[in-house]
Amino acid sequence: MSAKNASNEVDSKHKSTEEVIADYNGYDYKKIFWEDADRQYEDAADRMAIRRLLPQHMNKFVDIAGGYGRLADEYLSRADEAVLFDYSKTELEQAKEKYGNKIKTKAGDIYDLPFAENSFDGLMMVRATHHFDHMQQVSDQLYRILKPGGIAVIEIANKKTLPKMFRYWFKKSDVNPFDQNPSSLKDLNQGKFYNYHPKYMEKVFQKSGFKIKKVLSVSNFRSNKLKKVFGNKNLIKLEKGAQKLLAPVRFAPSIYYQLEKPE
Secondary structure (H helix, E strand, C coil): CCCCCCCCCCCCCCCCHHHCCCCCCCCCHHHHHHHCCCCHHHHHHHHHHHHHHCCCCEEEEEEECCCCCCCHHHCCCCEEEEEEEECCHHHHHHHHHHHHHHCEEEECECCECCCCCCCEEEEEECCCHHHCCCHHHHHHHHHHHEEEEEEEEEEEEECCCHHHHHHHHCCCCCCCCCCCCCEEEECCCCCEEEEECHHHHHHHHHHHCCEEEEEEEECCCCCHHHHHHHCHHHHHHHHHHHHHHCHHHCCCCEEEEEEECCC
């Protein structure tokens, strides 16, 4: 996608509600999805991966689709300046209430990011790709705003997981997890929810110009049954070793990529 003049401000209002992949304005994502649900393991798994992949020091950093800043304490100490970007002003307001002047916030459109070319030497995007149906455009935008030599940490919602394989093999689902094309399901709000095959996404990243530096397999034991049997603490211990060990097979619900924009 060709970038528009970076000095132009992005109009965060889409032409029609059908163009909005996921509008969290007015929805308390923080409370409903994280605080009221048993997601201690998933949160810990995300943090473990981020600590392994983000640079220790960054001058200017942006958290893309970062919501209410759930993971902000993982990067604030590493960045001289941090920006939290999201479509939802509701979530950005929650972040400001918690972090105040420690973090800057910006609302806008993922497909036309309101930042100049080469603005950041570090960025991350976690738990967001399942909302986007034009990942090449998203990847191109992330590449555009990253400085040469900069590092991007991006998580993808994986299409090729073991549970999805078993559902396909036993005729419980017609979604073929081995097909590299993106798949989409309906979420609870009747919107589309996208899953991506790792090989598909790796081609997307490389087409944008990124160099793939590291890969981690994350949330390897994401299962309510496993949580009941083993407990979150034990699963988190198992996760620590599994993220690197299982990375080559790309079977986890979340695949994390450390990408570099070549100098």
